[in-house]
Amino acid sequence: MGTTPPVTYRRLVKEVLNRGDYAIIGELIEPGSKVLDLGCSEGELLEWLMDNKNVRASGVELNRERVQQAIARGVSVYQGDIDQGLIDYPPKTFDYVILSQTLQQTLKPLKVLKEMLRVGKQIIVAFPNFGHWSVRLSHLLSGRAPKTGLFPYDWYDSPNIHFLTVDDFEDLCREQKWGVERRFFLSGNRRVTVMPNLTAEIAVYMIRESEKNL
C-alpha cells in the first residue's frame, strides 16, 4: 500500500453493477488489498472486487438471506450487526473498510466511523446527500418529510434513521480531524463539482485518521 491510486477524472462514471458509487470505489481500491464491506448485502461489490481487483474480501451483513446469497458467491461474509460487529478485529486489519449507503441507517454513525477507522487503514464512505436541491424543494413545498427518488420512503417505514448532508459530513471530518483523501460527488452517473451540497445525490469520501493520530 502507500501511494494512492490514480483516479481518472471522467465526467461520466462508467457504472459498476449499475451503481455510480461502486464505480468510484472500484477505481479507488488497489489490487490485491484486504477489504471489508459493512452492510455488504448479497456481496455483489465484494465479488466484483475479487474478480477484478483480486482483493481479499470480507463482509458484514445483518440479514440472513442476504448473508446466504453472499456466501454462495464465495464471499466471506459474517452474519451480524455493524454497530457492534467490528469489535473482534485488531487495529488496521484491512487496507480499506467500505460503508456504502448504509451510514444513514446505523444507530450510532459516529461510533461506526470511528470503529472503521480503527480497523481500516483507509475508509470509504458513500452516502445519499440530504442537502440535494430536490430534497430541500420537496420539504419546502410539501411541508412533509421529503420523498424523492433518492429518499423514496414514507417516514414510518424508512430504513434511514439519520439524515446528513455533504456539509454535515465535511463539518464532522473537520471536528474529528480526519484526513479526507478524496471526495467525489455524483448526480446519477454524472460527476458534479460545483456546489456539491446542493447538486450531489451521492457523496463518496475516502478518509484516513489524521497524521498526528497515526
Add this chain to the structure above:
Amino acid sequence: MIVSTQSVRFDSIQLESGVVITPVDVAYQTYGELNANRSNAILALHAFTGDAHAAGISEESGKPGWWDNMVGPHKAFDTNKYFVICANVLGGCRGTTGPSSIDPQTGKPFAMSFPMITIGDMVRLQHKLVTHLGISRLLAVAGGSMGGMQVLEWAVRYPDMVAAAFPIATTGRHSAQQIAFNEVGRQAIMADPDWNGGNYYGQNPPRRGLSVARMVGHITYMSDDSMREKFGRRFKSREGIAFAFDDEFEVESYLRYRGSQFVDRFDANSYLYITKAMDVFDLSQGFPTLGAALEQAKARFLVISFTSDWLYPSYQSLEIVSALRSRGKDVAYCELSSNYGHDAFLVEVGEQTELIRGFLGRVQKEAA
C-alpha cells in the same frame, strides 16, 4: 452409485498420550475421481456414530451413506468435480482400529486395554490416510458435530494442507452440559451388568445400557419444537392411557426403537472412548487462547450453526468465528434457521448445499 469400503493398514500410530498402537487399520470410502494434479480432494469427517460410508449405496448393507444428500453428482460436494474421502475414526467400530479390534499382543479384543484417544489422534490417522492416497493438500475438510471438531483440528494442525474448512454445528471445546450428557451415556453403559468391565466380546453386549445411552443422545439431537411436531403427546395405540409402564407415548416408542436399533450397529466400548475424546477436546490446548490456536490456520473458513441447536448452540460457533476474526483470518459465518435442533446439520440440506457449493467453487477457482 454403489460403493464399497476399503481398508489400509499402517505399521503404527503414535498417540498424543505417547502410546503407540501397532498396527492400525483405517476403513475408508472414496467418491469421484482424483484429478491429475491431485488438487480436488475433500475430506468428509463423520460425527460421533457415523462411519466411512458417507455417500452412495453401500455394497455391503444396501443403505445410503450418512451424508448422501450432500455428497454425490451435482450435490453440495459434487463428485463430478471433487474427489471425496471419508474414513471411520480411530476408536470406532466400523472397520478402523478401536476397542473391539483384536490386540495382536493377546489375540483378544482390546476392550478397556485400548489406549485413550483424542480428536487429535483421529486427525493424525486421517492425515496418514490422506498422505497414503498421494494427496498433499486438501481442497476442503468438512464435517458436523464431532466431524466439525476434526475440521478445526485439521486446520490448526496441518494448516498448509487445508484450503477451505467447513466446521458445522460444532465447538472448539465441550461445555459442561455437553460433557454431562455424554457422562450419562457412559454411566448407563457401565451400569449394565453385561458391560462386565468392557469384557463382553463373544458374550451378551450391554444392550440395555447402550440403548439408554442412545436414547439420551437422541433427545439432545432434537429440539422441543421438532419433538412436539413429530410426537406431541400422541399415544402409540388408540386406547389411550394404559396405566402401565409400556411405551404408550409415541416418543417413548421412538426412543426405544432407536435405542434397540443402535446396539446392533455400535460397540459400547467405542461409545465410551469416542465420547471421552469429544469431552477432552479443547482446540486451545497448548496455546494461551483459542485465537492463538487458530492463528496457525491458513484455510478459508465457512462456519455454520443452526438456530434451534441447543446441544451445539450458535454461541460456540461464534467463539470460533470471533477468535478467527481477532487474528484477521478469512471467515464466513451463517446461522441457518431450522427447527430440527442438532439434527439440522444432517437434515437441512437445501441451504447448506447453496452455501457450500458456492463457497467451494470460489475456493477451487482461487486455488487453480
